[in-house]
Amino acid sequence: MSDLAWIDGALAAARPKAVAALLRYFRDLDTAEEAFQEACLRALRKWPEQGPPRDPAAWLILVGRNSGVDAARRAKRLTPIEDEAALSDLGDAEAEAAERLDGERYRDDILRLMFVCCHPDLPATQQIALALRIVSGLTVQQIARAFLVGDRAMEQRITRAKARVAQAGVPFETPGAVERAERLGVVMKMVYLVFNEGYSASGAEARQREILCGEAIRLARLLLRLFPVEPEVMGLLALLLLQHARSAARLDADGQVVLLEDQDRGLWNGKAITEGLALIDKAMRHRRPGPYQIQAAIAALHARAATPEATDWAQIALLYRRLEEIEPSPVITLNRAVAVLKVDGVEAALALVEPLRERLGGYFYLHGLRGALLERLGRREEAREAFQRAIALAGSAAEVAHIRRHLDRLAQAEEA
Amino acid sequence: MLYAILCYDSEDAVSSWPKEKDDEVMARLGAILDRVEAEGRLGPVARLLPTTAATTVRKGGEQLVLDGPFAETKEQLLGFYVVDVESLDEAIALARELGQAVGSGGAHEVRPIGHFRAPRSAG
Known part of the structure; x- marks a missing residue:
């Protein structure tokens, strides 16, 4: 087992905490990142010979802070660069730093780091890219691959996002309870978006984007560690x-989506x-x-x-009902209709779906479900119309194929 | 003598291992455990899910139920092995071997077991 493999793991694990603390110190995203990079380079030199520090994050923060200060001084030509040797004895300093940077502070630091990535001026895709770069530490190439764009384009996207964040300024004051809760809400939404970017993919690109699901889970774990x-x-x-957990079962060999009820649950x-x-x-x-x-x-x-x-569809229908009460949305009502179909039958489900036609007119699933309900009621002409509209709105080959099967069945029923 | 070998490590670090690395470590540990099992010296082995999934029930008075692990420390209890060995030295040697196979930081705590009860279905 090589030292380097261990160090890589430790650096990745310490990253959010260290960059977050450095951001508080430098109040600038670029400087914080540079300082962290610098600290990592030193860790790669020092740790193999000195052994790993007890608290890698505290070590990186301290060294990053000093190196960052060095860089700033160097730029201003104020004082000579500090000798590397001055940083070699970190034993006491490290313990002291770890004590100072208590849990509460880390929590607000990391939340702030994630929160600045969610600036409301940034479109969702930029928020996600920024968070993956800054908080997760993915390389630009990794992010570009996950978003199916070129490295250069992603580099520009991240640079633009950073500039926008820098312009807006970073909120440094320690948040009050209400503000903290608000920030947490915004950050949770961003984490969910990261997940969905990976989860909604299908086809050849799906495996490529799966990394996003893993990163979102890591970020959610980090949040829970902060807000246990x-x-x-x-x-x-x-x-x-x-x-x-269903990812191995939800796409077939061609990367097409497999419906929940058709999935091999053993996977x-x-x-x-x-x-x-x-x-x-x-x-x-x-x-x-x-x-x-x-x-x-x-x-x-x-x-x-x-x-x-x-x-347990009855319970699921109740839960969707509850969700509708908290967050009214036609898409949730549509989901409830699926559960209601299993519990109360076709008519009850259709009664829920019909009023959604106006608001979800451009939504594939509405027409797909509506077509299936009408088909079951024997209203074939209307069913065919609904399916045809669904096909026009389908976003993937699998969706088209699914609706085609319905249309074929309708045609057969008519011939019979 | 029965010993428990308790594995402590930084959950942050271990959970950030890529899957290939995790599989690699588990395979190396598996090889050691296969040998110990063939020698008839292996008891239950467990790898615990993350501490974020843990709930702590305090003993005494109110029996409070709290979210999270018992102790908030830099390293967490990630799993354990129960082994039947002749001596503490043997238990330490085994802990060393396991530690080498993992190759990360953290520690193994070697604790003699006073009372041990295995479910009837096991073994």
């Missing part, structure tokens, strides 16, 4: 784990499901439900069902 008693953060991590990741279920159970004990917890609870009911038939 926040039920919505537990819900978010549970939701991501439970959805990601689901048992370990991720166990962790997700434990987390949602923990969250529910707090009796402070929120959208992430409810979505996770729905995912948990699917995960607990050994077969599609064993799914």
Whole structure:
């Protein structure tokens, strides 16, 4: 086992904490990043000979801070560059720094680091790219590959995002309780978007984008480490784990989406499901439900069902109802209609879907579901129209193929 | 003598291993455990899920239920092995071997077991 492999792991793990503390110190994203890079280079030189420090993050913060100061001084030609030897004895200083940088402070630092990436002026894709670069430490190439764009384009996107953030300034004051909760909400949403970028992919690009799901889970874990008693953060991590647990089963060999009820449940990741279920159970004990917890609870009911038939649709319909109350949205109502179909039948489901036609007129799933409901009611002409509209809106070959099968069946029924 | 070998490490670091590295480490540990098992000296082995999934139930009075692991430290209890060995030296040697196979920081705590009960289904 090489030292370098261990060091790489330790540097990656310490990154959010260290960059976050350096950002507080330098109040500038670029300087903080440079200082961290510098500290990493020194770690690669020092740690193999001195052995790993007890608190890698504290070591990196201290060294990064000194090196950053060096760089600034160098630029201003004020004082000569400090000797490397001055940094060699970090034993006491490290312990002292670790003590000073207590948990509470780290928490606000890391939250701030994630929060500046979510600046409202930035479009979602830039927020995500920035967070992956700055917080997760992915390389520009890795991010470019995940977003299916060229390295140069991604480099520019990140540079632009950074400039926008720098212009806006970083909020340095320690947040109050309300502000902290607001920041947490914004950051959770960003983490969820990172996940969705990876999760919504299909086809040849799906494997390439899967890295985003893993990173989102890492970020959600980091958030939960910072806010260990926040039920919505537990819900978010549970939701991501439970959805990601199905990843091996949800795409076929050609990368086409396999519907939940057709998935080989043996391919689901048992370990991720166990962790997700434990987390949602923990969250529910707090009796402070929120959208992430409810979505996770729905995912948990699917995960607990050994077969599609064993799914507790009645409970799922109730949970969607609850979600609708908290966050009214036609898409949620549409999802509820699917559960209602299983519990109360076709007519009840159609009654929920019909009023959504105007607001979700451009939505593939609305027309797909509506077509299937009408088909079951024997209203073939209307069903065909709905399916045709769905095909026009389909976003992937798998969706087209799925609707084609419906249309073929309709045609056969008419011939018979 | 029964010993528990408790594995402590930085959860942050271990959980940031890429899958290939994790698989590699588990394979190396597996090879050691296969040998110990063939010698008839291996008891239960567990790798624990992250501490974020942990709940702590305090003993005494109110029996408070708290989110998170018992102790917030730089290194966390990530798993354990139960082994049947002749001496402490042997347990330490085994802990060293396991530590080398993992190759990260952290520590193995070697603790003699006073009372041990295995479920009837096991073994």
